[in-house]
Each structure stands twice: as structure tokens, then as C-alpha cells.
Amino acid sequence: xxxxxxxxxxxxxxxxxxxxxxxxxxxxxxxxxxxxxxxxxxxxxxxxxxxxxxxxxxxxxxxxxxxxxxxxxxxxxxxxxxxxxxxxxxxxxxxxxxxxxxxxxxxxxxxxxxxxxxxxxxxxxxxxxxxxxxxxxxxxxxxxxxxxxx
Numbered sequence: 001x002x003x004x005x006x007x008x009x010x011x012x013x014x015x016x017x018x019x020x021x022x023x024x025x026x027x028x029x030x031x032x033x034x035x036x037x038x039x040x041x042x043x044x045x046x047x048x049x050x051x052x053x054x055x056x057x058x059x060x061x062x063x064x065x066x067x068x069x070x071x072x073x074x075x076x077x078x079x080x081x082x083x084x085x086x087x088x089x090x091x092x093x094x095x096x097x098x099x100x101x102x103x104x105x106x107x108x109x110x111x112x113x114x115x116x117x118x119x120x121x122x123x124x125x126x127x128x129x130x131x132x133x134x135x136x137x138x139x140x141x142x143x144x145x146x147x148x149x150x
Contacts, residue, residue, distance in 0.1 A: 011133075022109050031102040033076060041069050042095065042103040045079060049094045078102060 019036050026034050034042075044055055052070060056063040070093055073079045078099035083091035095103070118126050 018113055021113065022106065025109050025112075026102065026105060029105055031078075031098070031105065033072075034078075034102055034106070038069050038073060039103070039106050041066065041073065042078065042099055042106070045093055045095045046100060046103045049082075049092045051090065051092055055093065073099065 022036070022039075023034070026032070040059065041055065044050070044058060050058075052063050052066045056066045059066070070079060070081070074081065076098075077096055079093050079095050081091045081093055114126075121129075
């Protein structure tokens with residue numbers, strides 16, 4: 001396996017391990033079933049109430065995707081939709097107290113993970129990893145489905 005493939009595999013494994021840790025901690029705290037793609041929505045809604053269309057535009061995903069995520073969050077009691085009856089275009093998504101608490105816990109878990117990794121690998125290695133990952137994240141992604149985005 002090439003070094004590039006090892007790096008990609010290591011990134012995927014690290015992401016999966018962090019996601020598993022996050023899900024376990026959220027579940028233990030009474031917030032089960034919150035996946036990473038859903039937590040992003042919670043964080044955006046913590047900043048301001050918004051419509052499905054506006055959030056879809058902000059996150060660069062389809063309205064259908066946001067509507068599905070919102071439905072899952074609403075079913076678990078993490079958000080509510082408010083607005084005129086019968087006109088879903090103008091309904092606003094709003095976090096409940098449970099949604100705000102789950103989002104705040106997730107932010108604390110990010111800091112906790114950062115601390116655990118720094119303790120394990122040291123400041124120098126964390127700085128190097130942060131620089132590499134930040135540079136990779138800043139690269140434009142390849143949207144035509146051809147080749148690597150990097």
C-alpha cells in the first residue's frame with residue numbers, strides 16, 4: 001500500500017474513532033443517535049433559527065437532505081418547526097432545550113478529544129497534524145467525480 005493510501009486510510013480510521021467516541025459520549029449523556037452530519041445542523045441552528053432552504057444553502061446540501069435531518073432531530077425532541085400552518089416553506093427550525101444541550105455537549109467533546117490527543121501525542125505532533133489537515137481541508141474539492149480532490 002502506498003504512503004498516500006496509508007494516509008487516507010489513517011484519516012478515515014481517525015475520523016471513525018472520533019465519531020464513535022462522540023456518539024458513545026452523547027448517548028451516555030442521554031442524547032442517542034446524533035451522527036456527525038446531524039450535529040452540524042445543531043451547531044448552525046444554535047447560531048440562529050432558520051428555514052430548511054436557508055440552511056441547505058449555507059451547508060451546500062439539498063433541501064431534502066436538511067428536511068430529512070430535521071425530521072430525525074424533531075422526532076428525537078432536539079428541534080421544533082414553527083410558523084404558519086400548511087406553509088412549510090416559511091416554517092422555521094428552532095432548537096429545543098435538549099437540542100441546545102446536545103450541541104453544547106458536542107462542542108465540549110471536541111475540546112475533550114483535542115485534549116486527549118494532545119496528551120497522547122504531544123504538542124509538536126498535534127501542531128504538525130493540524131497543519132497538514134488544515135491544508136488538505138483548504139484545497140478545493142474535485143466535484144466532477146474524477147480523481148482525487150487533493
